[in-house]
Amino acid sequence: MSSDPHALLRELERDRLTAVTRRHFLRDCATGLGALALGSLATPAFGARRLDFTRPPSSPLAALPPQFTGKAKRVIYLHMAGAPSQLELFDHKPDLKRLDGKDCPASFLEGKRFAFISGVPKMLGPQFPFHRAGKSGTWISDRLPELERHIDDLCLVKSMRTDQFNHAPAQLMVHTGSPRLGGGASLGSWVVYGLGTENQNLPGFIVLVSGGKTPDGGKSLWGSGFLPSVYQGVQCRAKGDPVLYLSNPEGVTRDLRRRVLDTLDEVNRRHHAEIGDPEILTRVSQYEMAFRMQMNASDAMDLSRESADTHARYGTQPGKESFANNCLLARRLAERGVRFIQLYDWGWDSHGVSKDTALNDGFAAKCLEIDRPIAALIDDLKARGLLDETLVIWGGEFGRTPMRENRAGVEMPFAGRDHHPGAFTVWMCGGGVRPGFSYGETDEVGFEIVKNPVELRDFHATVIHQLGFDHHKLSFPFQGLDQKMTGVKPTRVIDELIT
Amino acid sequence: MSRPSSEIPSSPWWTLVAVLPAVLLGALAAPWPWLPAALGRLHPVVLHFPIALVLVVALLETIAFVAPRHGPPRVRLLLFLAAAGAVTASACGYLLMRGDAVEGALADRHLRGGLAVSVLACLTLALRLSRDFAFRTGLRRAYRILLAATCAVLMFAAHDGASLTHGEDYLTEHLPWRQDQAKLPALAFPVQQPVGNWEMYTDVVAPILSQRCASCHSGRQAKGKLALDTWEALSRGGTTGPLFVAGRPDASLLVQRLELPLSHKERMPPKRKPQPAEGELALLRAWIKAGAPRTGTLATLGLDAALLRSAESLPRAFAAQESEPVEVDDTAWRQAVAARRQTFAPALASAQARWPGMIEFESRDSADVRVNASLLGPQFGDADLAALAPLREQITWLDLSGTAVTDQSARTLGSFKALRLLRLNETKITDDTVEALSGLVQLETLSLFRTPITDAAARTLASLPRIKTLSVAETPMTETTRRGLTRP
Amino acid sequence: MPAALVPRLSDPSARHRVLTGLILLFLLLSAGCDRDRRSVSAKVDFNRDIRPILNQNCTSCHGGVKAAGGVSFVFREDALRKGESGRPTIVPHHPEQSELIARIVSTDPEFRMPHVDHGPPLAPEQIDKLRQWISEGAEWSEHWAFVAPKPQTPPSVADARWNRSPIDRFIRARLDQEKLSPSPAADKATLLRRVSFDLTGLPPTPAELAAYEADLAPDAYERQVDRLLASPRYGERWASLWLDLARYADTKGYEKDTERTAWTYRDWLVNALNRNQPYDAFLIDQLAGDLLPEATLEQRIATSFHRNTQTNDEGGTDDEEFRVAAVLDRVATTWSVVNGVTFSCVQCHSHPYDPIRHEEFYQFLAFFNTSQDADYVHEYPNLRVPDDPARYAEANALQQELERLQLAVLEPARRLVAETVWSGLPVSTVTATPAASFRLQDGEVQQTGxxxxxAVFDLTAEPPSAGTTLTALRFEVPPIDAEKARHSPEPGFIISQVEGWRIAPDGTETPLDFQRFVLDEARSPAAPYQKPVPPKVDPAKPAPAAEVKPAGPPPVPSTFSANPVLDRTRWMVGILRAPLALEPGTRLRLRxxxxxxxxxxPAPAKRLRLQATGDPRWIDLGGDRRLADQRARSEAIILALADQPGTYLPVMAEQPAEERRETRLYVRGNWMDKGGPALEPGVPALFPALPEGAPRNRLTLARWFFANDQPLTARAAVNRYWEQLFGVGLVETLEDYGSVGEPPSHPELLDWLARHFQFDLAWTVKALLREIVTSETYRxxxxxxxxxxxxxPRNRLLARGPRTRLTAEMVRDQALFAAGLLSGKMAGPPVMPPQPAGVWQTVYNGRDWVPSPGEDRYRRALYTFWKRTSAYPSFLTFDASTRDVCTVRRMPTNTxxxxxxxxxxxxxxxxARALLRQARAEAGPEAAPRDWITRAWLRVIGRSPAGPDLDALVRLYEDALRLPAPPETSAESAALGAVGAALLNLDAALTK
Incomplete structure (x- = not known):
């Protein structure tokens, strides 16, 4: 034994602790609390090494390397606003067909909250035939024949779930991790905060909207929450300026603008020499970047530069607002190093109240609208060798019920389904996800998840991991806490989904 | 299923089998929440009875079967106790799971196993108690089969139970072949020889690989189709390709994987496995640097004094090696990365100053460099690429899409040996450049979309050893050639 | 252990001696070491030395959120308790017995704290500090912000000019201490620009500047300050800040984000600021104006502050869910605004690092949980606010009379219901069209499926005792689980019409002649005070002739509802016109x-009971003239209010005592999972206690925030004003004064200012601002x-004056003001200045952005229509808040x-163009470009340009004239635009 009394004391303390803790550990394991204890230990905390995201104030969007080498460098997120029915596209439920028209068993309804269903609804069978496709033998319906060509590249998660059953909160939940307006920063803004933008002449997080409406959650879906506002998404438009205020006002030529900037530069620099505030130089550089952005963004958003063949493959019409146009834009932006490209397509809320919202009518038409462009987008990414490092995500904000909607207590005139937070399907492609793979299972009617449920925060953690961050480490100090996209509840990266 | 004889239901024994678990499970509904958990703890007490009893019955029946002259053994009581015990143990086990919130695949399997044993034991008992047992051979045969099945399932269930409490490899831990796997062939260092005379491969490299890697990568268990315990297997490599490039440690998969940060998914050995010391890594590097020869002594290969000291300390280090996982922090790795970054810091700084935002480290844990010149488009040309040459050892990722680079850069590009990704989409480069890429053995992704390359490039492309993604769309290359190349 | 010791130790007494000896030795040595250490370091201060260590390294696992291993460091009593290890975490005076020390010094990665996965071991100095602190008794002290400010004496400084204002004395003393010298005073022009923006949000006019520069009196500056404080622009400038705090918007938020007419609140705000309402009254009005005795209409308008929460009109949403969300928001906002405490984290668990417990959140929530609003589409309760402020008193009187009348009408019925002997009227059959399924239990109807x-329900019931008379029928709808419904209400119901028939024994049916129906609630929460709108008749569509009208007079209106939720048994009594004798065998049919x-x-009643009585008093009640008069008066008031031109403003109103919701703790913050007992309203123990005997309501709470011993109210207020003027607060984290917020840069100054504001200035804001902006520090x-x-680098010590970027509102107002375009019109509905087409695309919301005509195009930014899901884009670009939730601090960016x-x-x-045209027009036709560019510069930047700068702009003008102009404009116009754009984009123009 050591002669130093302090060391001896420490050693005694240690021995005692060892004995106690071992005992505890064993007891905990035996009582099943072990897993819990280990879980909490695995959550890195306050004192842990924090990643540094500070940048020079003149370039808050400067690119930063990820924490570790991520498989994905960028994300293209295709959100079908309104929530498409998983039961008509990916979640094959032959039993549901047999139950078509039967009263829903009471056990399904107990303790459940629905947006519109009331009382005892009837079951509604899948409206379209399913078949196995690709080498992976993945089940898919006949609504997406073009996308089916890529079925062996898709990684389907059939067991996503959320706790929100209204559009706006559920969309906010998907994109910000919180159901409240202003509650959290969006995934895209987190990514741009973490990685910056590669192309300094374009925004790092671009949002494209189709379907005639902004999604229900509004601009908060791409807001930056408590993150500095430079990280929020920039909505680009099909009509008018692609980015608000991008083009010079009437009567101002590019030459004249250059001349104005030269004057600004001269006077501002003199001002800096006099006042000494470094912010002045920052402003000078921002004006220069704005000038470059005017060129670059216009060019990136100009679809007329694409070949006729490309337009045919996507089904695009330059100058119109459409999902197809946005898919083609997404590819152009991905090529130009935009970090997070978010598409929203409105019109998937298939309640069956009208033809537009009927599964066998409006929904089928929406499928037709997205099938070709998505397939073409994946084709193009593959051809350019970009798919490996581009994570393409497709999904809605929740699923749809296996029951037929009976709003106001009467059956809808058309086949429609109500909102369902309990299970929905999302797929990913490229960006290092496992190709030709389906994860998670729902019960025989697609109502409840029976295997491998994936919470939205798990999904966020997985996307963040693919981009090269531990979701605990992609954090921002605010209100005395290290805020994270995934919050404080236990969260895991779904390792099974990634290669 | 055979119909139990009519007297069975009235048998008090039988009733007990049914009532006992019901009473136990009834505890779940009891107003005292502690009760199920407390009863559940009886599981370890109860479970040994059915195990022993079933085995005893089986033993007695086997003896009777082999030596029938003693007549049928009196096993009914034993069998009853076994069945009752199995049912009780299952019930307790279930309570234990509920009370202590035990979850997991193994626990589920154990529960199913326990239930199966209970059901099988009861069925066996039912058969044995059936009135016609003595008169019908079919019944007796079924009884014996069921009994055997009960034993078999019992073994599995019991093993799962043991794994739950004692760890997965409890049973097999001390078995000789398991020992082998953990500590592969006893390491015999030629300690009596001066260290300079040691054979580099046989006495240094092979023991390191054996100590650090062979528990997962050997003839017995070859994860990733990789074995490291024989020279042949070692030189073959695994699914990810050959392990080393003779003379170029940095380009060698073996070294790369060993030097990744611990947190990295592809790091070898993975986190929580014993980790090689720095000296061991240096020795492996030195060996590859020397061309990864099968023979040659440390002295003839010209290892420096520090390396010799590392080699000399191997026997002691390995002897002291604990089998428990060691917590290693990443400090050493970070320092190594920082040191590597230091070696080219000036070149990098000047390049970054010239092209702001174009050049970045692959990650915070890495000294590899990514260059995305596509952002500059046609403003980036051959001369610019040439100016990046000082960083050629570091650049692993290079996107030249849409830039003005031409075949003039062919040789420059060919010298970027560290490249894992190269993108030349929509540039003017031709087959000549492709030919110059033949030395890029690290290359995993190559994009030649919309370049004027032809079928002539196919041979070089096919020869790239590590290529995983190859894009040759919209090139003059014929469809057939293209398909031949891109087929996995 | 050395083997030689073993034989000796086998003897018990010897073993004892050895152990005693060893222990004594340890004690001696460690005591000696401790003494050594104590001699070098002064006594440990918990807040300075220990709390940061704990917050940095421990509280995220051992804090309010999770107390891993049963250990928490938020409260001292918790830290002294035994953890799951069975040993006390901290034993005062005994570091060697404290688990904390044992853990942090351990070298075993499994046992050491912080755990190896969470961070590196503590530094030896930190360990020593903790050891010393425990040796000294492990004294806890409250975080500075939770202790009321102490009186401070401003230090004396040598520089006489800096020794005048106490503010300067604090600042200068610190600068002297840091060996920094202050900057000289700013020139007059710069200072006037700075103070004009700070107090009114607008730059000075050239004339104002000239007047100031010509004024050589010693108090010239002070008089400028007084002029600015008196300007009506003052209220507009400071209202912008308050609208962020109040999360004010002109829409409701969420999916539909439809319009809300709340601008009368905004006008109240501007007004209250301009008339310098003291800060305490200003906030008490907003938090609880409705509860003030003799509340004025203005005071009730002020309560709209907490009705600026979002309302969700999305189809299929649960109103209770979003009512709860709004209440939670009110709680969080109250704390953020008044005290700068992050309270919302306590919703799910105890505060992670500040000593506020989980239950305390819900005690506090109980203050806000009994308001009448409930996520209604029509935003009930609303206040009728006349457009003409002269009619405020009249409207207020009418509405208060209406409230009294409605209660008065209700009261007799309530009394009579209680006094009546009711006999049960068991339902014998029930059918529905379209068909539905029911259960009959003890004569009660229970709807299933x-x-x-x-749906139309048809019930038949047989009076139990034959031969009685009937005067009134009572319909009762109880919740399925009455106990639970008090805190977790059930979905509500709406029965829009009740009719009845008597079925004689021979089967003939005669309608029951109800004279009126009385309800248990004073008002049904429908949009009140609105004239009944006649049903729209579409001339193209023929009236549905097929509809069978039953003979006789139309049924008496009888809407009976619990909307949106049912939280207690509800009743309605139908009073017959005359007593009705029921001969034996008679049945009643009710529809x-x-x-x-x-x-x-669908909103059917899930349970329904019927009761009958023959009490003749009901007939009298039905025909009571006085009640009828009161009812008529109510109707008249409603019509009178609706006739006044005005708007409806959502305001706060309390539920009547007997209807109040119960508040319970939400388990882990989940509003659907409630636990524990019903909670009385209360405040966290960390803060001063509520006054004894005062009613536990919002008014008491609002006044409590301004109690003399409150630690944070005044500090948060002065710090907010400081931040507005200097760009950074004395405490930088305005949103969190808690123990992980930034410590104050000048703690004594903060305390002095807080007490000065609270006690000397009696919460007068303009006086406070005047003191700050007339300080040398500011100048x-x-x-x-x-x-x-x-x-x-961040000027925290204030060795120079503040220099900050203009806010989004100021950027716009300055450009319009300098160009002579800004409209001076105050108040009124929000306006829509031009914005690009297609910015608004909200689902299910028909509203479009239609640019306002005339001068409304050029109103101050404050009056711009603020849509939550799509705020005015150029404001957002300059870091304005979306107003979804309370924003305490805007973070300026530069993009x-x-x-x-x-x-x-x-x-x-x-x-830009208007600016130059205006300047040229002023200069006269003969003036050279140099001359009018100078004027334009002066208008924007507030001082004359330096020679080279002017040269640069003149060159720009001349070059622009030479550049080829695009067809749609003239070279002249393009050149003017270019110079104007340059001016408006100068850094000097964007900063104050």
Whole structure:
């Protein structure tokens, strides 16, 4: 034994602790609390090494390397606003067909909250035939024949779930991790905060909207929450300026603008020499970047530069607002190093109240609208060798019920389904996800998840991991806490989904 | 299923089998929440009875079967106790799971196993108690089969139970072949020889690989189709390709994987496995640097004094090696990365100053460099690429899409040996450049979309050893050639 | 252990001796060491030395959120308790017995704290500090912000000019201590620009500047300050800040984000600021104006502060869910605004690092949980606010009379219901059209299964005792679980019409002649005070002739509802016109028609009971003239209010005592999972106690925030004003004064200012602002020299004056003001200045952005229509808040998108051209470009240009004239625009 009394004391303390803790550990394991204890230990905390995201104030969007080498460098997120029915596209439920028209068993309804269903609804069978496709033998319906060509590249998660059953909160939940307006920063803004933008002449997080409406959650879906506002998404438009205020006002030529900037530069620099505030130089550089952005963004958003063949493959019409146009834009932006490209397509809320919202009518038409462009987008990414490092995500904000909607207590005139937070399907492609793979299972009617449920925060953690961050480490100090996209509840990266 | 004889239901024994678990499970509904958990703890007490009893019955029946002259053994009581015990143990086990919130695949399997044993034991008992047992051979045969099945399932269930409490490899831990796997062939260092005379491969490299890697990568268990315990297997490599490039440690998969940060998914050995010391890594590097020869002594290969000291300390280090996982922090790795970054810091700084935002480290844990010149488009040309040459050892990722680079850069590009990704989409480069890429053995992704390359490039492309993604769309290359190349 | 010891130790007494000896030795040595250490370091201060260590390294696992291993460091009593290890975490005076020390010194990675996965071991100095602190008794002290400010004496400084204002004395003393010298005073022009923006949000006019420069009196500056404080622009400027705090918007938020007319609150705000309402009254009005005795209409308007929460009109949403969300928001906002405490984290668990417990959140929530609003589409309760402020008193009187009348009408019925002997009227059959399923239990109808929104229920019931008379029928709808419904209400119901028939024994049916129906609630929460709108008749559509009208007079209106939720048993009594004798064998048939959904779901009564009475008093009540008069008066008031031109403003109103919701703790913050007992309203124990005997309501709470011993109210207020003037608060984290917020840069000054504001100035804001802006500290030049930049890059020590970017509102107002376009019109509905087409695309919301005509195009930014899901884009680019939730601090950014807005937004392009035209017109036709460019410069930047700068702009003008102009404009116009754009985009123009 050591002669130093302090060391001896420490050693005694240690021995005692060892004995106690071992005992505890064993007891905990035996009582099943072990897993819990280990879980909490695995959550890195306050004192842990924090990643540094500070940048020079003149370039808050400067690119930063990820924490570790991520498989994905960028994300293209295709959100079908309104929530498409998983039961008509990916979640094959032959039993549901047999139950078509039967009263829903009471056990399904107990303790459940629905947006519109009331009382005892009837079951509604899948409206379209399913078949196995690709080498992976993945089940898919006949609504997406073009996308089916890529079925062996898709990684389907059939067991996503959320706790929100209204559009706006559920969309906010998907994109910000919180159901409240202003509650959290969006995934895209987190990514741009973490990685910056590669192309300094374009925004790092671009949002494209189709379907005639902004999604229900509004601009908060791409807001930056408590993150500095430079990280929020920039909505680009099909009509008018692609980015608000991008083009010079009437009567101002590019030459004249250059001349104005030269004057600004001269006077501002003199001002800096006099006042000494470094912010002045920052402003000078921002004006220069704005000038470059005017060129670059216009060019990136100009679809007329694409070949006729490309337009045919996507089904695009330059100058119109459409999902197809946005898919083609997404590819152009991905090529130009935009970090997070978010598409929203409105019109998937298939309640069956009208033809537009009927599964066998409006929904089928929406499928037709997205099938070709998505397939073409994946084709193009593959051809350019970009798919490996581009994570393409497709999904809605929740699923749809296996029951037929009976709003106001009467059956809808058309086949429609109500909102369902309990299970929905999302797929990913490229960006290092496992190709030709389906994860998670729902019960025989697609109502409840029976295997491998994936919470939205798990999904966020997985996307963040693919981009090269531990979701605990992609954090921002605010209100005395290290805020994270995934919050404080236990969260895991779904390792099974990634290669 | 055979119909139990009519007297069975009235048998008090039988009733007990049914009532006992019901009473136990009834505890779940009891107003005292502690009760199920407390009863559940009886599981370890109860479970040994059915195990022993079933085995005893089986033993007695086997003896009777082999030596029938003693007549049928009196096993009914034993069998009853076994069945009752199995049912009780299952019930307790279930309570234990509920009370202590035990979850997991193994626990589920154990529960199913326990239930199966209970059901099988009861069925066996039912058969044995059936009135016609003595008169019908079919019944007796079924009884014996069921009994055997009960034993078999019992073994599995019991093993799962043991794994739950004692760890997965409890049973097999001390078995000789398991020992082998953990500590592969006893390491015999030629300690009596001066260290300079040691054979580099046989006495240094092979023991390191054996100590650090062979528990997962050997003839017995070859994860990733990789074995490291024989020279042949070692030189073959695994699914990810050959392990080393003779003379170029940095380009060698073996070294790369060993030097990744611990947190990295592809790091070898993975986190929580014993980790090689720095000296061991240096020795492996030195060996590859020397061309990864099968023979040659440390002295003839010209290892420096520090390396010799590392080699000399191997026997002691390995002897002291604990089998428990060691917590290693990443400090050493970070320092190594920082040191590597230091070696080219000036070149990098000047390049970054010239092209702001174009050049970045692959990650915070890495000294590899990514260059995305596509952002500059046609403003980036051959001369610019040439100016990046000082960083050629570091650049692993290079996107030249849409830039003005031409075949003039062919040789420059060919010298970027560290490249894992190269993108030349929509540039003017031709087959000549492709030919110059033949030395890029690290290359995993190559994009030649919309370049004027032809079928002539196919041979070089096919020869790239590590290529995983190859894009040759919209090139003059014929469809057939293209398909031949891109087929996995 | 050495083997030699073993034989000796086998003897028990010897073993004892050895152990005693060893222990004594340890004690001696460690005591000696301790003494050594104590001699070098002074006594440990918990807040300075220990709390940071704990917050940094421990509380995220051992804090309010999770107390891993049963250990928490938020409260001292918790830290002294035994953890799961069975040993006390901290034993005062005994570090060696404290688990904390054992853990942090351990070298075993499994046992050491912080755990190896969470961070490196503590530094030896930190360990020593903790050890010393425990040796000294492990004294806890409250975080500075939770202790009331102490009186401070401003230090004396040598410089006489800096020794006048206490503010300067604190600042200067610190500068002296840091060996920094202050900057010289800013020149007059710079100072006037700075103070004009700070107090009114607008730059000075050239005339104002000239007057100030010509004024050589010693108090010239002070008189400028007084002029600015008296300007009506003052209220507009400071209202912008308050609207962020109040999360004010002109829409409701969420999916539909439809319009809300709340601008009368905004006008109240501007007004209250302009008339310098003291800060305490200002806040008490907003938090609880409705509860003030003799509340004025203004005071009730002020309560709209907490009705600026969002309302979710999305189809199929649960109103209770979003009512709860709004209440939670009110709680969080109250704390953020008044005290700068992050309270919302306590919703799910105890505060992670500040000593506030989980239950305390819900005790506090109970203050807000009994308001009448409930996520209604029509935003009930609303206040009728006349457009003409002269009619405020009249409208207020009418509405209060109406409330009294409605209660008065209700009261006799309530009394009579209680006094009446009711006999049960068991239902014997029940059918529904369309068909639905029912259960009959003890004569009560229980609806099961699906029912359509328009369902009609037909009930028959047999009076139990034959030969009685009937005067009134009582319909009762109890919740399924009455106990639970008090805190977790059930979906509500709406029965829109009740009719009845008597079925004689021979089967003939005669309608029951109800004279009126009385309800248990004073008002049904429908949009009140609105004239009944006649049903729209579509001339193209022929009236549905097929509808069979039953003979006789139309049924008496009898809407009976609990909307949106049912939280207690509800009743309605139908009073017959005359007593009705029921001969034996008579049955009653009752028809309940539904017709309206709640949140898109059918809303039938799930349970229904009938009771009957023959009490003749009911007939009298039905025909009571006085009641009829009161009812008529109510109707008249409603019509009178509706006739006044005005708007409806959502305001706060309390539930009547007997209807109040119960508040319980939400387990882990989940509103659907409640636990524990019903909670009385209360405040966290960390803060001063509520006054004894005062009613536990919002008014008491609001007044409590201004109690003399409150630690944070005054500090948060003065710090907010400081931040507005200096760019950074004395405490930088305005949103969190808690123990992980930033410590104050000048703690004594903060305390002095807080007490000064609270006690000397009696919460007078203009007086406070005047003191700050007339200080030498504020009046310094903002020039940054290399030395100061190096020493204090963020100017926390204030060795120079503040220099900050203009806010989004100021950027716009300045451009329009300088160009002579800004409208001076105050108050009124929000306006829509031009914005690009297609910015608004909200689902299910028909509203469009239609640019306002005339001068409304050029109103101050404050009056711009603020849509939550799509705020005015150029404001957002300049860091304005979306107003979804309370914003305590805007974070200024500097991005290329700002450059795009200022150069390309047609608003600024127009301003740029107008600016130069205006300047040229003023200069006269003969003036040279040099001359009028100088004038324009002066209008924007507030001082004359330096020679080279003017040269640069003149060159720009001349070059622009030479450049080929595009067809749609003249070279002249393009050149003017170019010079104007340059001026408006100068850094000097964007900062104050």
């Amino acid at each position: 699906t029912v359509s929104t328009k 309940l028609s539904h017709g309206r959904a709640i949140a898109d779901r 310094q030049s903002s020039r940054v020299d290399a030395a100061r930049q190096e020493r204090d 290329p998108l700002q450059a795009l807005v200022l150069m390309n937004d047609p608003v600024y392009d127009e301003a």
